[in-house]
Amino acid sequence: MSKSFKAVNVKTPSIDGKGIMMGRPAFTDDLALKDSLIIKVLRSPHAFAKIVSIDTKKAEELAGVEIVLTHKDFKRNAYTRAGQGYPEPSPHDKFPLDEYVRYVGDEVAAVAAVDEATALEALSLIEVEYEKLTPVLDFEQAKGHESIIHPEEDIYEMFPIGFDPKKNVAAAYSMEVGDVERTLKESDVVVEESFYTQAQAHVMLEPHTVNAHIDYQDRLVLYSATQTPFHVRRILSQTLEIPLSKIRVIKPRVGGGFGGKQAIHGEMLAAAITKRTGKPSKLTYTRKEVFESSCTRHPMRLDMKIGATKDGKITGIDCYGLSDTGAYGEHALTVFMVTGSKVLPLYNKVDSVRFHGDVVYTNTVSSGAFRGYGAIQGNYALESIVDMLAEKLGMDPMELRQKNMILENETSPIFEIMGEGTEGTAMNMDSCKLDYCVKRGMELIDYKNKYPKRKVSDHKVRSIGGAIAMQGSGIPYIDMGAAILKLNDDGFYNLMVGATEIGQGSDTILAQIAAEQLGVDVSKVIVYSSDTDLTPFDPGAYASSTTYVSGNAVLKAAKEMRSMVIAEAARSLEVDIERIEFDGEVFRVKGEDDKITLSDLSNRLYYNEDQKQLVATGSYYGTKSPPPFMAGFVEVEVDLETGEYDVLDYVSVVDCGTTINPELARGQVEGGIVQGLGMAVTEDVHYAKNGKLITSDMLNYKIPTNLTLKKLTTEFADSYEESGPYGAKSVGEIGIDTPPAAIANAIYNATGVRIKTLPVTSEKILKRLKDKEI
Amino acid sequence: MKVNATINGMKRVLDVQPDEYLVDTLRRYNYLSVRRGCDTTSCGVCTILVDDQPVPSCAYLSVRADGKTITTVEGIPKHAEKLSEHFGETGADQCGFCNSGIALSVYALQKSGKGITDETLRHYLVGHLCRCTGYQAQHQAIKKYLGDSDE
Ligand code: FES
Ligand code: FES
Numbered sequence: 001m002s003k004s005f006k007a008v009n010v011k012t013p014s015i016d017g018k019g020i021m022m023g024r025p026a027f028t029d030d031l032a033l034k035d036s037l038i039i040k041v042l043r044s045p046h047a048f049a050k051i052v053s054i055d056t057k058k059a060e061e062l063a064g065v066e067i068v069l070t071h072k073d074f075k076r077n078a079y080t081r082a083g084q085g086y087p088e089p090s091p092h093d094k095f096p097l098d099e100y101v102r103y104v105g106d107e108v109a110a111v112a113a114v115d116e117a118t119a120l121e122a123l124s125l126i127e128v129e130y131e132k133l134t135p136v137l138d139f140e141q142a143k144g145h146e147s148i149i150h151p152e153e154d155i156y157e158m159f160p161i162g163f164d165p166k167k168n169v170a171a172a173y174s175m176e177v178g179d180v181e182r183t184l185k186e187s188d189v190v191v192e193e194s195f196y197t198q199a200q201a202h203v204m205l206e207p208h209t210v211n212a213h214i215d216y217q218d219r220l221v222l223y224s225a226t227q228t229p230f231h232v233r234r235i236l237s238q239t240l241e242i243p244l245s246k247i248r249v250i251k252p253r254v255g256g257g258f259g260g261k262q263a264i265h266g267e268m269l270a271a272a273i274t275k276r277t278g279k280p281s282k283l284t285y286t287r288k289e290v291f292e293s294s295c296t297r298h299p300m301r302l303d304m305k306i307g308a309t310k311d312g313k314i315t316g317i318d319c320y321g322l323s324d325t326g327a328y329g330e331h332a333l334t335v336f337m338v339t340g341s342k343v344l345p346l347y348n349k350v351d352s353v354r355f356h357g358d359v360v361y362t363n364t365v366s367s368g369a370f371r372g373y374g375a376i377q378g379n380y381a382l383e384s385i386v387d388m389l390a391e392k393l394g395m396d397p398m399e400l401r402q403k404n405m406i407l408e409n410e411t412s413p414i415f416e417i418m419g420e421g422t423e424g425t426a427m428n429m430d431s432c433k434l435d436y437c438v439k440r441g442m443e444l445i446d447y448k449n450k451y452p453k454r455k456v457s458d459h460k461v462r463s464i465g466g467a468i469a470m471q472g473s474g475i476p477y478i479d480m481g482a483a484i485l486k487l488n489d490d491g492f493y494n495l496m497v498g499a500t501e502i503g504q505g506s507d508t509i510l511a512q513i514a515a516e517q518l519g520v521d522v523s524k525v526i527v528y529s530s531d532t533d534l535t536p537f538d539p540g541a542y543a544s545s546t547t548y549v550s551g552n553a554v555l556k557a558a559k560e561m562r563s564m565v566i567a568e569a570a571r572s573l574e575v576d577i578e579r580i581e582f583d584g585e586v587f588r589v590k591g592e593d594d595k596i597t598l599s600d601l602s603n604r605l606y607y608n609e610d611q612k613q614l615v616a617t618g619s620y621y622g623t624k625s626p627p628p629f630m631a632g633f634v635e636v637e638v639d640l641e642t643g644e645y646d647v648l649d650y651v652s653v654v655d656c657g658t659t660i661n662p663e664l665a666r667g668q669v670e671g672g673i674v675q676g677l678g679m680a681v682t683e684d685v686h687y688a689k690n691g692k693l694i695t696s697d698m699l700n701y702k703i704p705t706n707l708t709l710k711k712l713t714t715e716f717a718d719s720y721e722e723s724g725p726y727g728a729k730s731v732g733e734i735g736i737d738t739p740p741a742a743i744a745n746a747i748y749n750a751t752g753v754r755i756k757t758l759p760v761t762s763e764k765i766l767k768r769l770k771d772k773e774i
Numbered sequence: 775m776k777v778n779a780t781i782n783g784m785k786r787v788l789d790v791q792p793d794e795y796l797v798d799t800l801r802r803y804n805y806l807s808v809r810r811g812c813d814t815t816s817c818g819v820c821t822i823l824v825d826d827q828p829v830p831s832c833a834y835l836s837v838r839a840d841g842k843t844i845t846t847v848e849g850i851p852k853h854a855e856k857l858s859e860h861f862g863e864t865g866a867d868q869c870g871f872c873n874s875g876i877a878l879s880v881y882a883l884q885k886s887g888k889g890i891t892d893e894t895l896r897h898y899l900v901g902h903l904c905r906c907t908g909y910q911a912q913h914q915a916i917k918k919y920l921g922d923s924d925e
Contacts, residue, residue, distance in 0.1 A: 013862025020870030021858035021877055023807020023847035030806040203905050205811040205819055205871040255809075255871030256905050287812040503869025503906055663865025667911055671868060674908035698816035703905060706896045712910045 007515035026253035032211035040119035044101035047135035047691030064118035087158035089421025102327035105292035135363035139324035142360035170329030178352030183316035187307030199296035206255020211282035212274035228540030259369035295368030302381035321357035343378035345412035383467035383741030433717035452749035465746025469737035474545030481550035482536035482619035491599035498538025499550035517558035519584020544730030551725035556618030632738030643766030658727035672735020782849030818902035821875035868906035
């Protein structure tokens with residue numbers, strides 16, 4: 001199965017780590033023009049209100065203030081910040097600035113001034129009169145609530161997504177295979193439970209940052225910490241009515257995204273301000289703004305029913321979901337669909353399966369894309385209830401999974417029914433090593449000896465919990481990635497990709513893919529990403545698409561470049577192409593001594609004979625989305641007197657096909673695991689009664705630290721996906737999915753208490769333990 | 775106000791506001807490796823060395839820097855480069871927004887000559903948040919780096 005490679009699947013340090021560690025200017029704010037106007041945003045103190053009047057006169061008169069913008073300054077062009085392909089599956093329900101404010105932190109006005117102090121003072125001089133409206137803060141009360149969050153008439157869906165704003169519904173979805181109610185009625189055993197997930201925050205360490213200026217060709221140039229530079233350009237153009245050709249978006253080094261930078265944030269205001277003033281401007285969110293005014297994971301309630309025969313064949317799964325998209329509907333439908341489509345196929349042998357529900361608006365921080373993208377919510381619910389079912393059946397939960405889970409060469413009808421916002425694509429699991437992942441994971445965690453629990457002192461127990469997961473690799477038939485390879489004199493290459501390096505290592509792995517095909521060292525492939533003027537199109541870094549979609553584009557470009565240089569070598573050596581042997585550095589004529597090096601050939605092409613520039617292009621869109629799979633196991637130590645627990649070890653065994661870069665792939669898995677553990681263990685979200693987010697700084701919102709867990713054990717299955725570049729599938733998201741269920745299962749095994757609302761905090765455990773005693 | 779400080783071995787006179795924090799002053803003077811990740815002194819991204827001690831520059835008033843020796847990662851290129859090789863080896867590189875601050879703390883630890891164990895390293899680094907790596911690969915790289923440079 002594994003093949004022998006020279007550049008892929010071998011240890012390769014990231015191509016940019018050194019310069020980043022040494023502190024070289026790289027990130028968006030490092031590259032802002034020195035005299036940029038500083039933009040500050042006035043934000044709503046109310047969860048829901050209408051702006052009755054807004055007076056900016058005093059602010060405008062303050063020395064050093066360049067411009068003040070309110071909703072009166074914008075034409076009403078509804079757009080979505082989601083940062084998706086076009087037409088978007090998210091409703092166009094947002095305006096650059098609006099007369100309504102829909103959550104605490106929503107934008108009211110923007111100021112640009114010579115420095116931050118002046119901009120802040122100007123904000124305090126803006127006089128706003130609000131008419132307070134009744135906010136909808138409880139998402140379970142939102143549908144049909146008398147308070148309508150989006151009463152305006154000029155918002156719309158791009159195609160049918162179940163958009164019904166008069167009922168506070170941003171999107172709705174329903175699908176069924178078989179007759180699930182009948183199946184459950186006829187099942188020997190049925191388990192039913194509801195689960196709640198919270199509005200996890202991304203907390204990428206670089207806040208949302210953008211700067212803008214007009215260049216000497218009179219074009220608007222933005223540097224933005226974005227995952228989707230091409231979508232940003234399109235959305236700015238459509239909304240601000242600036243021709244697409246007049247905008248250039250450059251994505252420099254990005255300090256983490258995790259989905260949070262898929263959406264548009266400061267770009268709209270910075271573009272509008274620089275366009276109007278002709279002056280450079282910049283906007284960096286404060287950390288509080290990142291928490292309060294960007295986006296979060298969609299909180300959900302998932303009502304699960306699962307049935308089985310006595311001997312443990314899962315017969316049917318029914319999932320009703322209610323998802324909270326907050327004030328705006330970014331990713332409302334697609335995250336919701338993924339909650340079903342990238343979770344339910346795990347148990348593909350059921351007779352019936354149903355997934356349905358609504359995505360509702362509330363007057364809280366908007367929800368959006370976040371690594372895992374619905375799958376983590378669905379995984380927590382499904383993999384919790386599978387453990388509950390196993391207990392009811394008197395069966396080992398891993399045995400139950402092994403008996404029912406999807407295997408290689410199998411399929412699920414769900415793949416064809418559910419896509420992302422549209423219908424899906426039928427596909428077979430050509431590569432699926434989930435069975436190996438489970439078996440190997442059980443060995444690594446020592447399941448045989450440690451499951452379900454062991455007492456380690458009179459009040460402490462250690463226990464094990466597990467879960468399995470799948471994700472996808474890009475969005476088939478929708479998202480296209482492209483690459484350009486250019487040969488230089490002396491025989492090295494430039495690789496220009498629209499694919500968006502955001503810290504996940506895509507520049508490095510795409511260089512490796514090109515180097516493998518071209519037969520050169522990675523150092524001979526110079527990568528540049530991404531710039532809407534200079535690099536070819538790419539949707540951006542989301543939907544686990546870069547390795548698979550953009551990687552395939554790079555591979556195609558490299559194949560074409562390889563044939564081009566061979567053709568040129570044949571011309572220069574005056575033989576037929578078929579007679580050329582090429583190892584990446586030297587062209588030889590079969591059976592003869594004649595040869596020419598790539599370096600000499602390149603110099604000849606540029607300076608001496610048959611002069612020409614060699615450029616190869618490749619583009620690719622998926623016709624399927626082969627899922628990576630994994631099994632995750634956690635060992636915890638729980639103090640039964642306090643409910644406190646430590647995470648001792650997290651074992652992950654992952655099938656992502658070939659790991660293009662094994663160390664960076666491990667980094668993706670481990671980073672995902674620890675973010676998932678954050679959601680499972682520490683990242684609690686609280687709102688005040690008036691709808692203000694309380695957990696809006698890093699003191700109150702606790703992401704994992706150096707001390708959070710003791711050990712990560714990560715392995716990869718030997719797997720090869722024929723349709724992927726050199727056998728690769730995606731690996732960016734799969735790591736995040738299992739921790740919530742694995743933790744909840746482990747805590748149950750230790751304490752007999754099942755936590756059905758994330759995160760699994762010691763307070764909740766203790767309270768339930770106390771309730772049990774009574 | 776004028777502040778006299780030695781930055782990365784060079785004597786500088788900085789013009790600062792009384793309420794300005796060093797992270798902002800340093801960025802203004804083009805020490806762009808010093809970056810801001812939060813507004814509550816929680817993340818460690820802005821770490822610099824003041825007289826060889828790691829300090830969050832977002833909580834250090836610039837006026838206090840008068841007469842002090844300031845080190846940013848630009849001032850320890852050899853050490854940063856060596857550490858980055860170990861990060862490359864263990865796959866600890868991701869976005870790198872946290873890296874420069876970590877490099878300075880690790881350099882201070884190395885200079886202090888204190889021995890470390892797994893446990894003490896975790897505690898030592900607890901002020902440095904990283905949202906990308908899950909920490910373990912960073913620990914592995916730092917231990918190798920410290921082991922290497924002992925020799
Ligand atoms: S910027 Fe976060 S600690 Fe200084
Ligand atoms: S590498 Fe991104 S925050 Fe540490």
